[in-house]
Amino acid sequence: MKTTFFMFLFFIVSIGFAQNNIIVKTDDGRRVLLKADNTWEYIDMEKPATNNTCNLAEDFVEPELNSKIQSQLKRGRAAIEDVKQKVANDYNCEISDVILMSFKEQKVKAVYHFCANGTKVTYKRTGNAIIKSPKLF
Secondary structure (H helix, E strand, C coil): CHHHHHHHHHHHHHHHHHCCCEEEECCCCCEEEECCCCCEEECCCCCCCCCCCCCCCCCCCCCCCCHHHHHHHHCCCCCHHHHHHHHHHHCCCCHHHEEEEEEEECCCEEEEEEEECCEEEEEEEECCEEEECCCCC
16 A cells, blocks of 8 residues: 555656746846747746836935045045946946935945936945945845
C-alpha cells in the first residue's frame, strides 16, 4: 500500500515539473510566456506606460535646505551642490537640469528626490557618502 501511494505521489509531482512554462519580462516591461515546445507569446500586448516624467508645475520652486547643515557638509564635499553634480554626472546632463523635488535631511543622513532630464531619481547621503538609492521593484 505504501509503495502504491508513493508511486502515485511521485507521478503527480513529476507531472507538475513537466510543465516548465516560464514567464519573463522584457527590457521595455512587457511579459512574455516561454512555452515548453520552444514557442513564445506576449502576455501583455501593449507596452506599459512609464511615469518617468517629473510633471513639475511651471512655477515650481526648489525647497530650501537647512543652511546650518549645508555649511557643515561643505567641508566634506557633501553639500547639495555636490550631490547635484553627482546626479548630473550620472545622468549626463548639466547641473541646471537637475531639480531638487523633495528631501529628508539630517546632519548624519539624508534622502534627496531629484528630477534629472525628466527622470525621477533618489539619492541617499550617509555622512559624506552619496549613493543612488536602489530600486527594489
